[in-house]
Amino acid sequence: MAALSRRSFLRRSVAAGAVGAGILYGLTGRAEAAGSGTVPMGSVIDLTRCDGCKGEAVPACVAACRTKNADRFPEPVQPILDYWPQKKHEDWSQQRDVITRLTPYNWTYVETVTVEVDGVAQEVSVPRRCMHCENPTCMSLCPFSAIEQHASGMVEIHQSACMGGAKCRDVCPWGIPQRQAGVGPYLDIAPQYLGGGAMFKCDGCVDLLEAGETPACAAACPRGAITFGPREEMRALARRRAEEIGGYIYGETENGGTSTFYVSKIPFELIDAAIRKRKAEESDTRPGRPGMPVGVGNMLDTPTGLALSMLIAPVAGVAAAVAGAARVMKKGDDA
Numbered sequence: 001m002a003a004l005s006r007r008s009f010l011r012r013s014v015a016a017g018a019v020g021a022g023i024l025y026g027l028t029g030r031a032e033a034a035g036s037g038t039v040p041m042g043s044v045i046d047l048t049r050c051d052g053c054k055g056e057a058v059p060a061c062v063a064a065c066r067t068k069n070a071d072r073f074p075e076p077v078q079p080i081l082d083y084w085p086q087k088k089h090e091d092w093s094q095q096r097d098v099i100t101r102l103t104p105y106n107w108t109y110v111e112t113v114t115v116e117v118d119g120v121a122q123e124v125s126v127p128r129r130c131m132h133c134e135n136p137t138c139m140s141l142c143p144f145s146a147i148e149q150h151a152s153g154m155v156e157i158h159q160s161a162c163m164g165g166a167k168c169r170d171v172c173p174w175g176i177p178q179r180q181a182g183v184g185p186y187l188d189i190a191p192q193y194l195g196g197g198a199m200f201k202c203d204g205c206v207d208l209l210e211a212g213e214t215p216a217c218a219a220a221c222p223r224g225a226i227t228f229g230p231r232e233e234m235r236a237l238a239r240r241r242a243e244e245i246g247g248y249i250y251g252e253t254e255n256g257g258t259s260t261f262y263v264s265k266i267p268f269e270l271i272d273a274a275i276r277k278r279k280a281e282e283s284d285t286r287p288g289r290p291g292m293p294v295g296v297g298n299m300l301d302t303p304t305g306l307a308l309s310m311l312i313a314p315v316a317g318v319a320a321a322v323a324g325a326a327r328v329m330k331k332g333d334d335a
């Protein structure tokens with residue numbers, strides 16, 4: 001779909017996309033707000049509602065996300081080469097069933113930890129995925145311009161332009177994007193000397209949002225713990241809910257502001273500490289199980305981040321052009 005028609009389509013459809021949240025929380029005025037133009041979307045993840053789908057083999061949100069995105073999961077070309085000049089590569093293709101962390105085959109997961117609050121142990125389940133930042137570090141610092149922020153605010157990686165250098169993961173405060181080697185345009189350019197695969201993450205079900213539908217994880221949740229709607233309404237909803245329960249919000253200021261607002265009765269500092277403790281006990285140092293560092297800043301607001309983004313911008317244009325030309329040549333060879 002061309003960019004312009006896509007935007008027009010979005011304008012017509014976001015109003016309908018908000019309906020699910022309205023039913024759950026009795027929100028009003030959404031159609032008017034959404035109908036006035038392109039509206040950035042957002043979500044609330046209410047940890048007082050989520051029970052981690054206890055008793056189920058796979059949480060409903062995770063199962064729904066996997067089903068919805070199954071035909072976009074990577075199929076690596078064998079043999080998978082190491083990243084030149086390193087002697088390693090990341091391959092999740094033999095572990096596609098892993099649901100306990102983010103992987104290229106699992107774009108959302110639920111971290112359940114025990115937190116001690118005022119001497120009482122409490123279990124909390126936290127669904128995790130991309131936060132869809134307002135000013136996405138991953139996008140600004142991608143050297144290949146492979147990441148797009150849609151008018152709906154959802155942030156999507158285009159694997160057709162991604163070289164898998166994992167810069168996006170390095171600069172994301174939560175290390176969200178995950179890498180699979182043996183896929184992507186680097187295979188058509190110089191697979192022995194360039195690239196490392198492609199990166200994968202939640203795209204906010206932008207196709208569904210633009211079609212006026214509810215993202216798969218939210219639609220599947222039996223407890224109404226995930227709600228999508230216009231971002232400012234979601235912010236207001238999160239604030240209201242936090243006030244009602246005397247609780248806290250995460251995602252409103254982190255990384256300079258995101259489109260995902262977690263609400264919890266338990267302070268996020270304690271949740272973050274519990275996640276880190278559990279990972280340390282399990283000696284789990286691999287990416288894919290993000291903590292919840294409160295108040296984490298946006299690298300683009302620092303002089304280093306700003307300088308990096310300015311350096312990367314011209315390189316990104318050239319790299320994207322080279323990758324595009326290689327894909328066109330490959331198509332010609334294949335024809």
Ligand code: SF4
Nearest residue numbers: 050052053059061221
């Ligand atoms: S968000 Fe909903 S579907 Fe996902 S684990 Fe929590 S209760 Fe289950």
Ligand code: SF4
Nearest residue numbers: 130131133136138172
């Ligand atoms: S959470 Fe990370 S991957 Fe997602 S938009 Fe923000 S910086 Fe990018």
Ligand code: SF4
Nearest residue numbers: 065108202204205217
């Ligand atoms: S919004 Fe879509 S892609 Fe993202 S976690 Fe939910 S189902 Fe998966």
